[in-house]
Amino acid sequence: xxxxxxxxxxxxxxxxxxxxxxxxxxxxxxxxxxxxxxxxxxxxxxxxxxxxxxxxxxxxxxxxxxxxxxxxxxxxxxxxxxxxxxxxxxxxxxxxxxxxxxxxxxxxxxxxxxxxxxxxxxxxxxxxxxxxxxxxx
Numbered sequence: 001x002x003x004x005x006x007x008x009x010x011x012x013x014x015x016x017x018x019x020x021x022x023x024x025x026x027x028x029x030x031x032x033x034x035x036x037x038x039x040x041x042x043x044x045x046x047x048x049x050x051x052x053x054x055x056x057x058x059x060x061x062x063x064x065x066x067x068x069x070x071x072x073x074x075x076x077x078x079x080x081x082x083x084x085x086x087x088x089x090x091x092x093x094x095x096x097x098x099x100x101x102x103x104x105x106x107x108x109x110x111x112x113x114x115x116x117x118x119x120x121x122x123x124x125x126x127x128x129x130x131x132x133x134x135x136x137x
Contacts, residue, residue: 001026001114003046005039010113026113026125048107049095057107058122063090063119064111076109083108 002011002023011023011034020035034040047054064073067090074086082102087094087104114120 001043001120002034003041004034004044005041007038010110020078026099026117026119037043043110044073046089048103049098050091052094053094055091057110060091060107061122063112063114064107065115065122070115070117072112073108076105078114 002013002021004011004023009025009027011025014022014024014031016022017033020033020038021040022031023040024031025032043057046057048057048060074082076083083104084101086100086108114122
């Protein structure tokens, strides 16, 4: 899964193009070309600051999944105190100085998008490895 700076939601990688990558929105299924100048981040590259080592976002999603028993979390538009309480319950050792409220909202929104799309395997396997496995089947 990919996040694109300035674009809402998450995107699934479809193919490479001459000017970037073709992605599909998890929100509405529309495809678009993310140009080479767009800041595209794989979720596997994102980590959350904690009091110890940074925790990969996939591990945070696994904790959210266990906490919510596989259900969607609260809405990312919920009041700030509710979102902060939820993140603190899921990840009690998150770094309160470096994890901003906007980051928490994104984590909750992205988690809900993934669960809503039935994408609940939060393993850290790279897309290239997944593609190689799929072509070998």
